[in-house]
Amino acid sequence: MSKNHSSRDSRNYGFGRKLYFAFTNGLRTHFGQGHFATVQAHSERCRLFCDWLLSSHQIADARLINQEVFFAYAAHVRGLLENGDISVSTATNRISSVNVVMKILRGDTKVYISKIGKVLGEKRCHxxxxxxxxxxxxxxxxxxxxxxxxxxxxxxxxxxxxxxxxxxxxxxxxxxxxxxxxxxxxxxxxxxxxxxxxxxxxxxxxxxxxxxxxxxxxxxxxxxxxxxxxxxxxxxxxxxxxxxxxxxxxxxxxxxxxxxxxxxxxxxxxxxxxxxxxxxxxxxxxxxxxxxxxxxxxxxxxxxxxxxxxxxxxxxxxxxxxxxxxx
Structure with a gap:
């Protein structure tokens, strides 16, 4: 039986003491033993999010991430896109992975960006x-x-x-x-x-x-x-x-x-x-x-x-x- 990580009072919603570990642990718990490539991709993108949280907002606990902080990160990603440092696809994937992991950790979509293309100012072309x-x-x-x-x-x-x-x-x-x-x-x-x-x-x-x-x-x-x-x-x-x-x-x-x-x-x-x-x-x-x-x-x-x-x-x-x- 999988561990219940639903405690709202515990650091990182009970998924671990370290922020990045909590993100990765949440992904592995959600996807189970399979979907290695999916977990790995989301995990790598979330590492970048963690680095930004620590350097820009000194946040080391997922409970402190609110919608305002997430929009600030999206603005940061948009800046990288506009400077030509990353592609539209990469920018979209980075925000999408944060959507996934925050939904897993929180158990809701209160910290979530639904219209990624609008936030980035450019839609990914499939x-x-x-x-x-x-x-x-x-x-x-x-x-x-x-x-x-x-x-x-x-x-x-x-x-x-x-x-x-x-x-x-x-x-x-x-x-x-x-x-x-x-x-x-x-x-x-x-x-x-x-x-x-x-x-x-x-x-x-x-x-x-x-x-x-x-x-x-x-x-x-x-x-x-x-x-x-x-x-x-x-x-x-x-x-x-x-x-x-x-x-x-x-x-x-x-x-x-x-x-x-x-x-x-x-x-x-x-x-x-x-x-x-x-x-x-x-x-x-x-x-x-x-x-x-x-x-x-x-x-x-x-x-x-x-x-x-x-x-x-x-x-x-x-x-x-x-x-x-x-x-």
């Missing part, structure tokens, strides 16, 4: 404006070859799976590779079930992806890179977090040297390629306004719905982040 990296398969070959030569075969497998199937990083690492191969050979499509975001998995949320020759090749390579005794890319004695912190993080310099800033761009590249396969025209983000073709709204929407389902999203609007503006 629609991609530049074509993603990795659109052309052949351009990834030098990266994959170097990863293999430097004993990062499993990271090379991640690259291939993400680009050919649109799976998230966690999904590629935890995918049941023998099952995917059986489905690809017998059905001509694969069902993404393992490591899905928000618990969407199995028969309750089927997510079928066409198993092209490139998909089958990526699965077979991943099986060859999989450690002995494993059905996925983790060794039997290795946790997902250990693999991320160790092998995956150690390979990031090689990825960046080849122009790939993040794995997520390959997921966007998959989305754009699938859109072109379905419609016969490039995704809007891949061409200029002068070159873009006019596609009937019904066809455009249908293609986006298919891509959205294959990516594992419930809302069609999210697909704009990968494909660009509507045509």
């Amino acid at each position: 629609i991609r404006t530049m074509a993603p990296q990795g659109m052309v398969f052949e351009q990834l070959d030098p990266l994959i070859e170097e990863l293999i030569k430097t004993n990062f075969q499993r990271v090379a497998a991640i690259i291939m799976l993400t680009r050919t199937t649109g799976m998230r990083l966690r999904e590629t690492i935890l995918a049941d590779l023998p099952r995917l191969k059986r489905e690809a050979l017998r059905l001509g499509e694969i069902n993404i079930q393992d490591g899905c975001k928000g618990g969407r998995s199995g028969a309750f949320a089927p997510r079928w992806i066409p198993a092209t020759d490139m998909v089958l090749l990526a699965i077979e390579f991943a099986i060859s890179a999989s450690p002995p005794g494993s059905r996925n890319l983790l060794s039997p004695t290795e946790s997902y977090v250990e693999f991320l912190r160790g092998t995956v993080n150690a390979s990031r310099n090689i990825l960046k040297a080849h122009g790939l800033q993040r794995f997520h761009d390959l997921r966007a590249a998959y989305a754009c390629s699938r859109y072109q396969t379905l419609t016969g025209i490039p995704a809007p983000v891949c061409v200029s306004d002068d070159e873009s073709s006019i596609l009937p709204k019904s066809c455009n929407r249908e293609a986006r719905q298919i891509v959205s389902r294959e990516l594992g999203h419930e809302r069609l609007e999210v697909t704009n982040a990968y494909l660009g503006k509507k045509t």
Whole structure:
């Protein structure tokens, strides 16, 4: 049974004596043992908030944080944005994380900023404006070859799976590779079930992806890179977090040297390629306004719905982040 942290009279609402520890403890308590990446992201942003609280207001107890203090922090973040020190996305995320942690610690939304864009004076744009990296398969070959030569075969497998199937990083690492191969050979499509975001998995949320020759090749390579005794890319004695912190993080310099800033761009590249396969025209983000073709709204929407389902999203609007503006 989890500890009750609801005491209003205790320092940091009972989550710990130190402010930053209380923030992190609150996040871990709320999200449980999972959601490592989410907890880590919120925690790092809240560290910046803690530093600001101590330096600007000498606040070391969450009970002293009121709406006025939070708005002052938002003004500080807006200043960083206006000076060009951070992006709109970064500014939005910093305030959003404080929203999350204060709601957890307090148990209410009395210290909360609902209209973040209005406070910042600028809204985050979710629609991609530049074509993603990795659109052309052949351009990834030098990266994959170097990863293999430097004993990062499993990271090379991640690259291939993400680009050919649109799976998230966690999904590629935890995918049941023998099952995917059986489905690809017998059905001509694969069902993404393992490591899905928000618990969407199995028969309750089927997510079928066409198993092209490139998909089958990526699965077979991943099986060859999989450690002995494993059905996925983790060794039997290795946790997902250990693999991320160790092998995956150690390979990031090689990825960046080849122009790939993040794995997520390959997921966007998959989305754009699938859109072109379905419609016969490039995704809007891949061409200029002068070159873009006019596609009937019904066809455009249908293609986006298919891509959205294959990516594992419930809302069609999210697909704009990968494909660009509507045509």
